[in-house]
Amino acid sequence: MQFPMDQDMQVSALITDRNRQVAKWVREEMCSEGTRHFFDVWHIGKSIQRALDAAAKERDCEDLKLWRPAIINHLYWTAASTPTGDPDEMEAKWQSMINHVQDIHEHSTPAFTSCAHPPLEGEARDKEWLEPGSPAATKLESVAARKALVKDIRQLSPQHQTFSLEAYHSLILHFAPKHTGFSFLGMYSRLLLAALHFNSNGNRDVARTSEGEARYAVRYPRFRKGGWVVHPIKEKPSYGYATNLMVSLVEEYCKSPQALQESSAVLSSSCTAPPHLFPPEGCQG
Known part of the structure; x- marks a missing residue:
């Protein structure tokens, strides 16, 4: 984040996972400058799935397993249906799920007074509703209404998620696998190739x-x-970017082989030595 800040760029929104150290840093260093911090929905959904799976194993709570897919879908809908990212509205929509699974569709929260779905009929009405006050309903409320979770729900990202960045990180492993060591220039070049490939094929x-x-x-x-x-x-995927690179290389070489060699030398001289080549602090030699 230091690079855009050094360029006097204003970061209006930042989407991350729920790492508490990152959240604390963003809150102290960036939120005061007008940056809104959102959480990726998938990461929160994964946490809720684990909690529901554990709860469903308890006595008389087996029905929670049947509702798990619908609850996760509701989480995504909570974010997607609130494009403004209004935290009160997202919290109210999420809490409405606790009533909905008990066949209660009117709510006392001003931000979301009733379910958005039309009147339930036919198969939509024929569901395994949770009995109000039952162990399953009580357990679900304890899971969904946890203060820490509700606080995170209020920061759900309504539009953008981190999956594209994670896909790019996965692509880097294709160009620079971890089981192989590369020189600085080798790693730098492979990172550039990964970025070119991703940008050329990310919207296929x-x-x-x-x-x-x-x-x-x-x-x-x-x-x-x-x-x-x-x-x-x-x-x-297409690899036209590789062809363009080779064509440009040939053109530059034909113009001036010496200039190309000088550019390569400048790049090589800017390489930093690997950390293990530096002597430990305090050592003489």
């Missing part, structure tokens, strides 16, 4: 059949524990 369109229909695939993510999700199949 959905692949289509010969009839023009979008293609999808069913996947079984490990965190779903047997549950399935539908993912769009993207078009194959």
Whole structure:
């Protein structure tokens, strides 16, 4: 974050996971400058899933397992349906879930007085509602109304999430795997290639059949524990950026081989030595 701050750039919003040290630093160093700090929804959802799985194992709380997918969907809806990021509204929407699973759809909170869904009929009405005051309903309220969780719910990111950054970090491992050591220039070059590849292919369109229909695939993510999700199949990645690099290199070499060699020498001279080449502090030699 130091780089944009040094460039006198105002960071209006920052989205991170729930790391408490990061949250404390952002609150002390950036919020006073007008930065709003949001939390990624997926990370909070993962925490809630673990809590619900543990609660469902307790006596007379088995029905919580049936409601887990709907509760996580409601978490995402809470953020997505509040584009302004109003914390009071998001808190009220989240708390309404505790009433909804008990077949109660009117709420006492001014920010969200009733469920947004239409009147339930047919299959939508035929659900395993939790009995008010039952062990399952009481346990769910203790999980969903925890002060620490509600505080984090108030900071849900309504629009942007961290998944694209995490995808970029995963891509870096393809260009620079951890099991291989690289020189400074080698690592620097591979990071640049990873960034070029990501920027060139991050917004690929959905692949289509010969009839023009979008293609999808069913996947079984490990965190779903047997549950399935539908993912769009993207078009194959392109490597035009590599061709452009090679063309530019040839053009620069044809113009002036000496200038290209000098640029390479300047880059090499700017490399810092690996930490293990420096003598320990206090050592003479």
